[in-house]
Amino acid sequence: MIAVLGMVIFASTKMLAADTKSARVMRDRMFAKRYAEMGLEVGRHPQIELYDPLLNYGDDSGSYTVRLTTEEARFNINRLLLQSDGAILRRIFTYWGMKPDASARMVDALKDWVDADDLTSLNGAEKRDYEKMGFKGLPYNRPFKDLDEMLLVRGMEALNVMRPDWREWFTVYGDGRIDINEARPDFISVLAEVPMERLTPLLKYRNGRDGAPHTMDDMKLASAVQVAQMLGVFQPKIVQELQQWVQFQGPIRRIESVGSFNSMQRKLLLVTQNNQTLWRGEVPVQ
Ligand SMILES: [Ca+2]
Ligand SMILES: [Ca+2]
Numbered sequence: 001m002i003a004v005l006g007m008v009i010f011a012s013t014k015m016l017a018a019d020t021k022s023a024r025v026m027r028d029r030m031f032a033k034r035y036a037e038m039g040l041e042v043g044r045h046p047q048i049e050l051y052d053p054l055l056n057y058g059d060d061s062g063s064y065t066v067r068l069t070t071e072e073a074r075f076n077i078n079r080l081l082l083q084s085d086g087a088i089l090r091r092i093f094t095y096w097g098m099k100p101d102a103s104a105r106m107v108d109a110l111k112d113w114v115d116a117d118d119l120t121s122l123n124g125a126e127k128r129d130y131e132k133m134g135f136k137g138l139p140y141n142r143p144f145k146d147l148d149e150m151l152l153v154r155g156m157e158a159l160n161v162m163r164p165d166w167r168e169w170f171t172v173y174g175d176g177r178i179d180i181n182e183a184r185p186d187f188i189s190v191l192a193e194v195p196m197e198r199l200t201p202l203l204k205y206r207n208g209r210d211g212a213p214h215t216m217d218d219m220k221l222a223s224a225v226q227v228a229q230m231l232g233v234f235q236p237k238i239v240q241e242l243q244q245w246v247q248f249q250g251p252i253r254r255i256e257s258v259g260s261f262n263s264m265q266r267k268l269l270l271v272t273q274n275n276q277t278l279w280r281g282e283v284p285v286q
Pocket of ligand 1: 111112113114115116117118119126139141
């Protein structure tokens with residue numbers, strides 16, 4: 001099927017051979033997206049395995065690379081705000097280089113946005129504060145339905161400039177527990193309050209004998225105690241936090257497909273649960 005699709009793309013490319021530069025850019029964008037779409041279709045197949053060779057494909061004109069992971073590999077922003085004292089979120093912002101008062105201000109503003117009341121937290125922002133800034137109808141006073149809603153929160157514009165990849169850290173899906181088998185090392189470092197170098201035993205274990213992530217020999221972490229031991233954390237507070245905030249196989253699939261054509265790259269994302277689409281769209285290539 002893929003070979004046939006590839007030939008179709010190649011043939012249409014030839015027809016467009018003699019055109020202007022802007023038309024070439026448009027064409028490259030279109031074909032890069034088409035390759036990404038091909039990848040997404042392969043990646044969403046229920047029988048596809050994490051390490052399936054079909055997840056990478058290339059021919060003379062273009063290619064796609066698919067990454068399968070779980071949505072729970074990210075921090076659920078709503079749960080962090082509504083089911084904790086905000087400590088983990090403050091740690092994330094501090095890790096990004098924000099000063100303690102700025103990160104407390106950001107956490108409080110986010111918290112006020114999602115909590116139902118109009119009572120301004122110590123460093124937060126509620127209706128009155130947004131009205132003073134000239135905004136009516138804010139905050140929504142409900143959990144974020146989409147990450148982009150976060151951009152409406154006071155202070156997020158500046159954070160978006162400082163940390164353009166902030167979306168990579170968060171999700172609005174899942175029960176809030178981080179899939180420790182899929183989470184990025186820096187996420188684990190922030191979650192468990194350990195420096196990156198302390199992660200080596202855990203990552204070694206997770207990667208299996210070949211030392212590479214997402215291959216057939218990967219090992220699965222299976223308990224919070226095991227995670228705590230591997231990270232060398234014994235403070236009861238952190239162990240308890242791990243027990244509360246960690247899981248080992250998130251049920252929500254995240255399929256990321258990057259299509260390339262000439263120098264153009266486009267990335268499509270599909271989030272599914274029980275084969276139902278939760279989110280589908282294009283995201284920036286990081
Ligand atoms: Ca509120
Ligand atoms: Ca491996």
